[in-house]
Every structure is written in C-alpha cells, then in structure tokens.
Amino acid sequence: MTRALVLLALVGCKRAEPEKLLDTGWFEDTDGWSEEGCANRIEATVPAGGEDDWYWRTMPRIFTANREIEAYDAYVLDADGYRLGSGLVWDDESLRFDVVLDAPLAANTDHVLRVVDCNGTREVPFTTSVFGGALVGGAEMLEGRAYSLDIGGATWLEPGGVAPLLTLFFNAPVLIGVPLSQAGTLHLNLALGVEDDEGNLRQDSVEDAVPFPLVAFDQQPYFEAEAPTVDLDFSGVRIPVYEFAFSGTFSPTGDRIGGGTVEGIGDTRFAGPLLGSSDEDTVCTTAAGLGVQCMACPTDGEPYCLPVSVRDIEGVYVPGLTIRSL
16 A cells, blocks of 8 residues: 655646756666665656656656655656656655646657656656557447456556465456447456366356446546456365446547556455365464454354455456356
8 A cells, every 4th residue: 555645836737838858858767776876766667768658547667766856856758748647646755756747648659758867867768558548339338348458467466465475376267248338337257267178268157247337438448447356266165355446447449458457345254265274264364374364244243254466467358259148
C-alpha cells in the first residue's frame, strides 16, 4: 500500500506553451544512474529509456537513493512538449514514487519522462502500446467474443508473502465472455476453461459461469466490472474470491485484452489441500510466518481471508468460443 503524499498541485492537461526538449536530446542510457558524490540521485526509472510498449494507464515509477523527497522531481511530456502531470505519490519507505498523470496517455505515441535529481535534468523516452486506441469497429465488434486470461502468469501483488506459492497451483484457464457490448454499455461473464482431447479451449461448466452486473462502457476501450463472488481454480481446488473486481483495455482490433487487473478478498480456508493439509487455517498460519495476517471474511467474519491483487493480466481472443451462463 502507498501513502498518498501528492506534492504540488497538478497542472492542466495543456500548458500555454510547450516545453522544449533538452539540447542534448533524449537520455537513452538509463543504466548506471548513480554517480559518485551525488547522494540525492535517481537509481532507476520504469519505463527505462526506449521502451516501446508502455501501457497507457500506468504511472511511471522512479526509484531513488535516499528519502530526501524534496530533492527529486519528475513529470511526463507528450511529443509536442506539453506536460501531462506533475504530482508525485511516494511509497511508505520514501524510496520510490509514481508520477501522477492528469489523464491516460495517448496510445501508440512517443512521450518523455523528465526526471530531476542532484545530477540535473534527464529525459527518458518511451512509447505507449496500441492499448487505448479507439475500437476500429466500435463497441459492437466485441459482442459475442470470448477471451482467455493469463492470470497465473500475471504479476501477483497480494496476498503478500504467499502469492508466489499460490500461483504455482494456478493452471486452469479463466475465460471472459462479452454477451453484450454497445456504445455505452458492457456486459461480461466469467467462466473457468478446460482443454479438450484435441487441445481446444472450451468452457468447463455453464453452471459455474458468473455474470457481471451491467456496467457503463463510457471509458471504452477501458472497462471495469465487479461481481460479489468468483471461484478461481487452483489445481482443482476452488477458492472463492469475494468483492471480485476486474478491469482492462480491449485492443483496437478487439483481439486482445491488456493491462488487466483483479482485486478481491480470497477465502483461504479452502486452500489447505494445496499445502498438504485439511486444516482451514493452513494458509493463514503459513502467511503469519511470513509476517502477513489474515483478516475477517466479508461473508461470515471468520479470520481466514487475504487480499488478492493481480496486475498486468493479458487476454487473447478465442475465435468460435462463446461463454454461456444460466
């Protein structure tokens, strides 16, 4: 978790005059930021110089050598030199901060991350990916499509400590279907997938499919959907995730989902068999040994739940597959 320490007021999306790039050009060698005699230095930036696949809704992140937060600054410029945000949000240790953007970045566009430390001002060029571009066939092109999500191969931030262990058992495909997609409305449903004897992906069970409530699609191609409970399959063990929230961006051609996120509260009392135990508190005991405490579950208040947070989920369109629910 980060603490929202936002320094200075955010500037508007466009300034009266664009800023000029440095005379020396874009700073491309981002290896070895450190220099002797410079204590308030930047150690690394994400993106690094030259990255050409940056997700349009991700804030750049800066890693610093010390906690002198007043010694640093950073902001993003578009290709014309206009600032797109200058607020800084530091983490709890004050050794890392994110650059707050006024709005998502334009897709497939060159940008500059300008950073300031005791070495002076440097520029890190990067380019956004295609995600964020308009749907070429409009929202209606998505209707009836199904996508296979790679949640197991994504970045698991939570549950802290035990996430790497749990992902070893996450091998069942997760499918997202789009039964309805219009200009301002999106309907999704989720199901677990299996491969048949010929290696083709199909829906495991109609009964287990979870329909998401109808959501606004006014930020297309970006979407957010929520469901009260979703069961995820960990090597045949179904683990409920309460307050399940899923978001992502459809690619302009509708063949991919990028930048996907999952948030929720996982009920670990069913996960004991993954660790060779039938005890309900097996995962919580393991987590406690790693300094992570389970919390009360929202369904019954029992202390067996852990937060679930997954980032960088990718999905691919599966032609011919339709996700059905009761």
